Amino acid sequence: MAGPLAGIRVLEFSQVIAAPFAGQILADLGAEVLKVEPPGGESWRLQSSFAPAESKSYQCLNRGKDDMTLRLDKPEAQEIVHRLVVDMDVVLINYRPDAPAKFHIDYATLSAIKPDLVYVDLTAFGRRGDWAMRPGYDGAVQAVSGLMAAEGKTRPDDGSPATISSSAVADYSSGYVLADAVISGLYHREMTGEGQMIECSLLASALNLQPHVVMEHAIADAAVRNPARDRRRERSAQGAPYEELLGIRNPDDPHNIFYRAYLTRDGGIVIAAETPNEISAVYGFFDVDPSTIDAGIVGDVERKIESLSTAEWVTRLQRAGIPTAPIQFSEEMTSNPHVEANGWIVELEHEVTGRQTQVSLPLVFSATPLARPVAAPRLGRDTRRILQRLGYSEETVARLKHEGII
């Protein structure tokens, strides 16, 4: 056993991204994580599957876990959970808001069996208020949290808002939030002996990716934010189309030459000046007077940058103290020399589908080094072993299987 969570046992009721990702982080940190899935597999195994009940995304969110199948609407399956939880430190769950109580795996039920349980629950919108019982995924949360409109990306077909797609940001950030909720709950238990229920939501995570944008501040908002907001509301009331509202929220600044992407001869770069010093360095470098800048001057800068290679620009701009980087593709990351030098991509062997690489956990511990990760389990791999550990006979296991309970 290795890692700071060595010896910790986690029972995970999870689907899709957020809680599976959190459970994977806990497994990477050395916890023993047992994932419970319905007998047909959770929905993420079936989404874009390339082999029966195996998808690439699922395999990248569930490494290092044990896996058992249970049909949780059956009392006998619930009985198995109640026997399992006695030996668990943590329950992690991201089912629909009404599911835990329905399946008798809610905090009240399980903490009666295991009083010092750390029980961490993720809903889409939080457990109070009008939306408490609403199901939801990343996209819906991007919409109601303001992230989608703030991003201002639109679909090429009809101009409707487009989802932020480089990362399912509400889901993945919730994975981090949940893992930290579990571990801080374990720390509290270590210090006091107390368990507790800890609540998280996709919506709260999404708000915490833009706290200064959501924040209301009478003094700071008076000059720009509130007038733009009022203008947008006025146009919205007059029936203005969505793209016009986006334009009011996210005005284009065509003369900004210091914080944007450029094409080069063989790809692209960004110039990423933010501080006053960096910005004046950009103007100085291209010999541009910001007070007289116009479309023609911006075009000159664009053509100048496009005439040389990415490598030449990165060298020149870095020498001038201007923040810059080559524009690279996600697909290039697995063979990127810098990423390789850091050993962040690890090779795994999946028991059914074979060789794969994955991004390792982004933490390096000096005193509790992490073990090398192992691949995600096939569906129900550990069901029989776990039931035997609980004392179920071969005959009972066979009957449960026959009845579709496991």
Add this chain to the structure above:
Amino acid sequence: MGIYRGLTVLEVAGDIPGAVAGLACADRGAEVILVEPPAGNALRHVDAYAEGESKIFQALHRGKKSVVLDPVTNARTLSALIGDADIVIASATEHSPVFDIDYELARALNPEVIYVEATAFGQDGPWAGRHANDLVMQAFGGTMMTEGKKRTDGVTPSVIQSTRYAGFGTGLMLNIAISSALLHRARTGQGQKVETSLLHNLLALQGGRASDNDLADKRSRPARQKMLEARRQGASLKDITRPVPVIINPFYRAYQTRDGAIFVGALTRGLRDKARIALDTDLMARDDPNWDPYDPAQLAEAAEEQRAIEHHVKQKSTAEWLAILEAAGVPTGEVVFPEDLAQTRHLYDNDYLVEVTHDTAGKTLQVAPPVRYGRFPAPEFKGAPTLGRDTPTILKRYA
């Protein structure tokens, strides 16, 4: 009060990851001392509305104390503060660190200290030691290309602007570093150093994209290799398309309504069946066993049906569609602007928006922490400190 009560945290940082990590500690009841140079923490100057005061600083430093130290003349005081800290947060991802500290120094002063550190690019490789803001990271880490937003020329990528998620994500990863190191110290008495980086987190937050899978990638591999080869040959971005299969998914996307926009969030087969009824369409797409996302004829047919759905959704208001989709059991939500969230009652019902009073700015409305502990259901929030507000009281401890 809170789960970290009694702990002392020294935040020696000037970036989003360090601020996010210190904020979680403060929200959990630790005493968090932000060490600032005389010019102030860098975030004080990002879109400042007054000298040394900005929304992002105030949003990410509530409940902390501010101590101004001169990096040279106050080095001894900094050492004394490190000697008394349970946790040191050292993060200088964007710019060179102002204060010259490292784990070896901290451990010599305080053997049980937990020292967490974020860098931009990690410890090895050609970019190690460099700094990076969010745009640099978007470009280097692939998210800018993957996001696929374009400037008006239709080719040059455009900036991801809704959230600096490499920085916020790295802050959340520092939280994990802190909680797991605290757990280990509580169990063994041993402190340690834990490191993370913006780039490594940005790769982790992209899910399976920065990973290869021999079997899963079989069908997409030829297009991907063609693209990588074009890149190696030095092709212009004008001549490169990412090898992404066209996904027709009319049941997991936003639509414009008569008076705004809604998101239809049917992610699973069962929900898509419900959405088909609610949206009055028989488009099966990926749920048709004969569906081939690489067949242009099928794609064209599905796109045609999708246009019909777009037209259909536009005939009713957002409120009407929310009612229809909710009644059908389809996950949904209105597309709202962040500046309108203060009007959303649900956020107050969940205490997601809380009133925080600042010494000079007065009452502000802030986003509450994303974790609600059953043992501490109602934390109290204090405003961010003005520059150096707590210097006299903290220095008195070492007089």
